Amino acid sequence: QLQLQESGPGLVKPSETLSLTCTVSGGSISSSSYYWGWIRQPPGKGLEWIGSIYYSGSTYYNPSLKSRVTISVDTSKNQFSLKLSSVTAADTAVYYCARLALSWDVWGQGTTVTVSS
Amino acid sequence: EIVLTQSPATLSLSPGERATLSCRASQSVSSYLAWYQQKPGQAPRLLIYDASNRATGIPARFSGSGSGTDFTLTISSLEPEDFAVYYCQQRSNWPSYTFGQGTKLEIK
Numbered sequence: 001q002l003q004l005q006e007s008g009p010g011l012v013k014p015s016e017t018l019s020l021t022c023t024v025s026g027g028s029i030s031s032s033s034y035y036w037g038w039i040r041q042p043p044g045k046g047l048e049w050i051g052s053i054y055y056s057g058s059t060y061y062n063p064s065l066k067s068r069v070t071i072s073v074d075t076s077k078n079q080f081s082l083k084l085s086s087v088t089a090a091d092t093a094v095y096y097c098a099r100l101a102l103s104w105d106v107w108g109q110g111t112t113v114t115v116s117s
Numbered sequence: 118e119i120v121l122t123q124s125p126a127t128l129s130l131s132p133g134e135r136a137t138l139s140c141r142a143s144q145s146v147s148s149y150l151a152w153y154q155q156k157p158g159q160a161p162r163l164l165i166y167d168a169s170n171r172a173t174g175i176p177a178r179f180s181g182s183g184s185g186t187d188f189t190l191t192i193s194s195l196e197p198e199d200f201a202v203y204y205c206q207q208r209s210n211w212p213s214y215t216f217g218q219g220t221k222l223e224i225k
Contacts, residue, residue: 047153047161047204047216060212063118096160102167103151103208107160 002027004108018084022097029078030055035100038082040093087115121217129225136192140205145185149209152190156201
């Protein structure tokens, strides 16, 4: 059974870079059938797509975040990662990694990231 | 950007009743619409993809319909575990797969 697990610091200072990793188990990130991505949810709010990546390294970003986002993949570790630079309090959210087939069909449990000094 | 508008924002019903949730797109998304359920403290769970296809393991009381700009998620007879927030999401505008703002289904 495919599982995704987010990891990374739960607290990030304003203006610094948020870094998260998603580890995929029970399946290969190199499958040609899927993309992988990050979605976030601010407290009490809805879902926002951050970006997606293919195992080959092709990336796609939300235009509203594009200037600050980098998503990368490490197929040898079956992981993909998110970096979000110059964070502010508005970036405080639960961050989910997920698999994209026709829709987001497998999700990690989410990790809470708070931006605060 | 395609905007998805969900209605109502909150729906208050009792177990056993029928729930009808709406999602309207700002432009046609063909049948490329999905529905997710999210319970407090949990990740969203895919219920319906491509407007009317139930995801693996989803009970038959959940059904989706619609095409173009107007979509509906129907729960035929509410179970206690169905009270949650529901989101629609379009995949017509690759790669910007936008979500609706959500409908909270609460116990009356």
